[in-house]
Amino acid sequence: MDKIRIHGGHELSGSIKISGSKNSALPILAATLLTREECCIRRVPDLSDTNYMVQILAHLGAHVERASGNVAVTAEKINSVAPYDVVRRMRASVCVIGPLLGRCKEATVSLPGGCVIGDRPIDLHLKGFEALGAAVRVENGDVRVFAPKLTGAIINLRGKFGPTVLGTDNVMMASVLAEGTTVIEGAAQEPEVVDLANFLIKMGAKIEGAGTRRLIIEGVKELHGAEHDIIPDRIEAGTFLVAGAIAGKGVTLKRVDPEHVQSVTNALTSCGYKIDFRADEISVSPNGATTPLEISTEPYPGFPTDMQAQMCALLSTTDGISVITENIFPQRYMHVAELKRMGANVDLEGPTAVIKGVDQLHGAPVMASDLRASAALVLAGLKAEGVTEVSRVYHIDRGYEHLDEKLRDLGAEIERVQA
Numbered sequence: 001m002d003k004i005r006i007h008g009g010h011e012l013s014g015s016i017k018i019s020g021s022k023n024s025a026l027p028i029l030a031a032t033l034l035t036r037e038e039c040c041i042r043r044v045p046d047l048s049d050t051n052y053m054v055q056i057l058a059h060l061g062a063h064v065e066r067a068s069g070n071v072a073v074t075a076e077k078i079n080s081v082a083p084y085d086v087v088r089r090m091r092a093s094v095c096v097i098g099p100l101l102g103r104c105k106e107a108t109v110s111l112p113g114g115c116v117i118g119d120r121p122i123d124l125h126l127k128g129f130e131a132l133g134a135a136v137r138v139e140n141g142d143v144r145v146f147a148p149k150l151t152g153a154i155i156n157l158r159g160k161f162g163p164t165v166l167g168t169d170n171v172m173m174a175s176v177l178a179e180g181t182t183v184i185e186g187a188a189q190e191p192e193v194v195d196l197a198n199f200l201i202k203m204g205a206k207i208e209g210a211g212t213r214r215l216i217i218e219g220v221k222e223l224h225g226a227e228h229d230i231i232p233d234r235i236e237a238g239t240f241l242v243a244g245a246i247a248g249k250g251v252t253l254k255r256v257d258p259e260h261v262q263s264v265t266n267a268l269t270s271c272g273y274k275i276d277f278r279a280d281e282i283s284v285s286p287n288g289a290t291t292p293l294e295i296s297t298e299p300y301p302g303f304p305t306d307m308q309a310q311m312c313a314l315l316s317t318t319d320g321i322s323v324i325t326e327n328i329f330p331q332r333y334m335h336v337a338e339l340k341r342m343g344a345n346v347d348l349e350g351p352t353a354v355i356k357g358v359d360q361l362h363g364a365p366v367m368a369s370d371l372r373a374s375a376a377l378v379l380a381g382l383k384a385e386g387v388t389e390v391s392r393v394y395h396i397d398r399g400y401e402h403l404d405e406k407l408r409d410l411g412a413e414i415e416r417v418q419a
């Protein structure tokens, strides 16, 4: 299993290009199951998660060709069963249920297993399918949904932790081929949901309200093939903004949507960094003294939970006392114990982390526990004195395209080593 070794203390500068969004690409690839015609998806990031999705589509009977960021899918004849072996590696595989239900009027998909970032139920997805007229059974670790026909309905998808991103995607994908009008209240507003809606609209779906809390979907008889460019990954962009802040003297990100990362750039500005915007570029550079922050994770456009761990790394070396409250996945703090091994001073009180900035972090062997936690450890390693070795790098490969190469391009001393 590979490790990432970082010799900390090198200043980062220069520019890198942000890849296509993982969390857009996954449901959009799943949406290609909704038509028998060919779909071409461009700027699909080269990640293990997108590879898993390609494998799932192929297992379901689709013909898939992948070449340098372009994925062509023709799902002419498909079956609707995705067993545990095929879906277990990735929680996001649940987003094939909606398109399978829409197209085949049935789906049997194994339930994904546990997840270190907390309990991740899919009750809201299932509630949405039921509202469209599907029967739902959960037996022997599989979820089975079936309906002679799907009928539009008014569905509220807001749960106790707010809206659900993949739940909104799933119910939207099931409803585009339902009879009549579906209204999804409490919909997720994330840019990835908007990207999926835009792709579905290109396929012939009738969807209004993407990017707001209410989606109105008028069912159509069938969808056709379409081409689509995936939006830039706002979490990869946020991660590199924090890299630029924690260890940079001037780092520029290219091909980024500034609006999608506004909560992160606002946080960095409040912390004391200089942020410059130019069309689809953002630069971050030091600007004198930094100040501690108070942040709460919220659904979009609030501060993303997927940036909480990285921010925790930055605030660990920011003078003063910072406070982070995690409102989406209250237990998403696996990185804290590892950051502490590097000298960070963080106390957890339920969903809140109280971070007392230290002068210096120290390199240490640390263990990645999930995707964003791993990114936080790499960021901490860039700043730390000495050598940091992050093991279980496969977590990083799930969601960051060539993270080590991009950081090396910016001047980091970072290498991938075989353990």
Ligand code: EPU
Binding pocket: 022, 023, 024, 026, 092, 119, 120, 121, 122, 123, 124, 125, 126, 159, 160, 161, 162, 163, 164, 165, 166, 167, 188, 192, 305, 306, 328, 329, 371, 372, 399
């Ligand atoms: N929730 C329920 N019931 C449901 C679904 C969700 O109670 O049926 C709860 C969750 O437990 C959580 C909250 O609702 O407390 C929000 O979860 P959501 O459903 O929005 O998460 P998701 O759609 O499964 C996506 C991203 C995650 C990201 C979250 C929140 C993808 C593939 N995954 O997950 O990304 O953290 O939205 O923004 O889009 C990552 O990329 O590292 C990652 C974990």
